[in-house]
Amino acid sequence: MGHQKVYIAAVIGVILCAAITIPLVITLPKPDRLDLVTATVNEGNIVGQVTPEAGIFFGIPFSQPPIREFRWRRPRDPLKYESRYWDATYKRPGCQQICDQPASEYSCPHEISEDCLYLNVWVPRRLLTNAKSDDIVTSEHYALQNDYLPGGQSAPLAVMVWFYGGNFLNGAGSCVLYDGRNMANMGDVIVVTTNYRVAHLGFLVQGEKGSEEAKGNFGFWDQIKTLEWVKQNIQNFGGDPNKVTIFGQSAGAESVGIHFTSEVSKDLFRQGIMQSNPFGLPLRNWTDAKEFGGRFAEAAGCQRDDMTCLRAKSVKELEKAFNDTSLEVTDPSRITLIFQPWSPVIDGDVLREQPVDAFIKGNVHNKPMINGATVDEGMIFVAEAFPNPMTNMFYKALLRIVFKEDYSPVYSTYPDECYGDCREMVNKLATEYLFSCPQRKAQNSTRNIQHWWYIFNQTWSFEEVWEEPLCFDRVCHAAELAYLFNVEQMTTFTFTEEERVFSKRLIWYWTNFAKYGNPNGPPATIRAKDIVKTSVIEDGGQVGAKAWSTFGEYGTPENDYKALQLQANGDFEMRQPYKDICDFWDNVDAYADHYMTAQLQRYWRKKFKQMWRHV
Numbered sequence: 001m002g003h004q005k006v007y008i009a010a011v012i013g014v015i016l017c018a019a020i021t022i023p024l025v026i027t028l029p030k031p032d033r034l035d036l037v038t039a040t041v042n043e044g045n046i047v048g049q050v051t052p053e054a055g056i057f058f059g060i061p062f063s064q065p066p067i068r069e070f071r072w073r074r075p076r077d078p079l080k081y082e083s084r085y086w087d088a089t090y091k092r093p094g095c096q097q098i099c100d101q102p103a104s105e106y107s108c109p110h111e112i113s114e115d116c117l118y119l120n121v122w123v124p125r126r127l128l129t130n131a132k133s134d135d136i137v138t139s140e141h142y143a144l145q146n147d148y149l150p151g152g153q154s155a156p157l158a159v160m161v162w163f164y165g166g167n168f169l170n171g172a173g174s175c176v177l178y179d180g181r182n183m184a185n186m187g188d189v190i191v192v193t194t195n196y197r198v199a200h201l202g203f204l205v206q207g208e209k210g211s212e213e214a215k216g217n218f219g220f221w222d223q224i225k226t227l228e229w230v231k232q233n234i235q236n237f238g239g240d241p242n243k244v245t246i247f248g249q250s251a252g253a254e255s256v257g258i259h260f261t262s263e264v265s266k267d268l269f270r271q272g273i274m275q276s277n278p279f280g281l282p283l284r285n286w287t288d289a290k291e292f293g294g295r296f297a298e299a300a301g302c303q304r305d306d307m308t309c310l311r312a313k314s315v316k317e318l319e320k321a322f323n324d325t326s327l328e329v330t331d332p333s334r335i336t337l338i339f340q341p342w343s344p345v346i347d348g349d350v351l352r353e354q355p356v357d358a359f360i361k362g363n364v365h366n367k368p369m370i371n372g373a374t375v376d377e378g379m380i381f382v383a384e385a386f387p388n389p390m391t392n393m394f395y396k397a398l399l400r401i402v403f404k405e406d407y408s409p410v411y412s413t414y415p416d417e418c419y420g421d422c423r424e425m426v427n428k429l430a431t432e433y434l435f436s437c438p439q440r441k442a443q444n445s446t447r448n449i450q451h452w453w454y455i456f457n458q459t460w461s462f463e464e465v466w467e468e469p470l471c472f473d474r475v476c477h478a479a480e481l482a483y484l485f486n487v488e489q490m491t492t493f494t495f496t497e498e499e500r501v502f503s504k505r506l507i508w509y510w511t512n513f514a515k516y517g518n519p520n521g522p523p524a525t526i527r528a529k530d531i532v533k534t535s536v537i538e539d540g541g542q543v544g545a546k547a548w549s550t551f552g553e554y555g556t557p558e559n560d561y562k563a564l565q566l567q568a569n570g571d572f573e574m575r576q577p578y579k580d581i582c583d584f585w586d587n588v589d590a591y592a593d594h595y596m597t598a599q600l601q602r603y604w605r606k607k608f609k610q611m612w613r614h615v
Helices: 002-027 181-187 199-203 218-237 251-261 286-299 307-312 315-325 335-339 355-361 379-385 392-413 423-444 497-516 579-588 598-607
Strands: 036-041 044-050 054-061 118-124 128-131 141-144 157-163 190-194 239-249 271-275 369-374 451-456 562-566 572-575
Touching: 036 054, 036 218, 054 181, 118 181, 118 218, 157 218, 157 251, 157 497, 181 190, 181 497, 190 218, 199 218, 199 315, 218 239, 218 251, 239 251, 239 497, 251 271, 251 355, 271 497, 286 315, 355 423, 369 423, 379 423, 392 423, 392 579, 423 451, 423 579
Parallel strands: 036 141, 157 190, 157 239, 239 271, 271 369, 369 451, 451 562
Antiparallel strands: 036 044, 044 054, 054 118, 118 190, 128 141, 562 572
């Protein structure tokens, strides 16, 4: 009898559910699929999403996964898609890393994996058209207008490919901070962001030189593979494969600088933008990189050069070896290597010499470039390395140890007039020695190339996002990024109205450069020594935009140069900024090559433990 009651109750329940559900199904409107957009690439069809600003394709594979036996191998061609289409509506993981950037919810990947070689594409909304149905998505959706596809009547758009910073230790193309929708929409360009392998998985050197073992520069080869994919596929998104601008910040700017010196990627881009390139830091040569990699292998429990053993190690085991060895000093004469322990290697193939030396010698591609830095590049590193006030005695000891025989002239130029806390003086020194002055030197040596220099001088109104009080009233490393990508609506940042206009202006300069090879815009709108007018900028285009002069003409004296100071209340041209201090550093002639006695290695390894993480 009990079973019968249960059975009757179940039947009644099914009837009631049906009575309720059927009317709901009937009355629900037909699903609206206009939030989807389709495209076709060499590997097959892809489906992305649409926002009011752009068509977005997240997580497109540009290589096969670099996992298992392909760990520490160059990226391979992507495979044809097995399914009807590739789902590009959601973000894929960033590469394996330890990410501890400020505002990590915006500057770090949401997920990490060794399977990480994916890129993202943003297409201006105006290029999309309503597609009734096709064999990719059967319901109503968007597709690229035929006019912008190969054979169409409209000119394809310029393309901007972004390489993230993070000291070659962390970062991802999918970070909120690098979302390209507003740049694509406001600037009318195609924006691409990508992942590349970092740290030990991106730059390990082990095995014999010339073998197919761990030859280093895997992260850089990932960038090259991205550019090859763009060259082959970007026309299917309305982009011009012959109009590619590479741009990046910090380690991303270093990457751009290396592309300017490398024969391998020479034909894959037209021009570049370097934001906060620490030209003053050295890269490892082959011998040093192999010794550093050998110590890493031993810390992982493997014999040196035993790649079979290393490839069998778990991610956690490799992470422990990374933590145990990243501050190893392999060359006592070049202590600044600990600021950037894992990075591109001078291998004679991708990279033949220190990038700053290549620029000084003129061994760079003759392509237009923009270069620049913030006015307080060094402060965030100083604050992390030295969280407590720095005494005058400690400051002088620091100078003696780092600059050795150059101590006296450096101390005379940067005296300890700091009254109990010398961190501000170290910030000034680091900014000028590692960033601004080697940038000036590189540009003075390449006056045959058309390039523009900027000095970024805008303090955030949303200062708490720094998570570092010493940056609250300063213009620290990466200060331009929130404005450049105009990510206010995707974050807790709140721009002032002045900052909103400033953000549009930065996008205007950067995308003008991508489109016309000149940040001022097409030739018809360039009026020297006058305000540049454009409909993109509010209030008739007169809110702070100035004609941006080139750094210096070929054949003019080295001290005849200009930069544009970028700030929210109006940009203005600077003549000979940093002249005296950069003349000093040029005479010291120690960019990318520092010296330190072996006895002091252990002591300073601890002191510099945090400084290198965010370059």
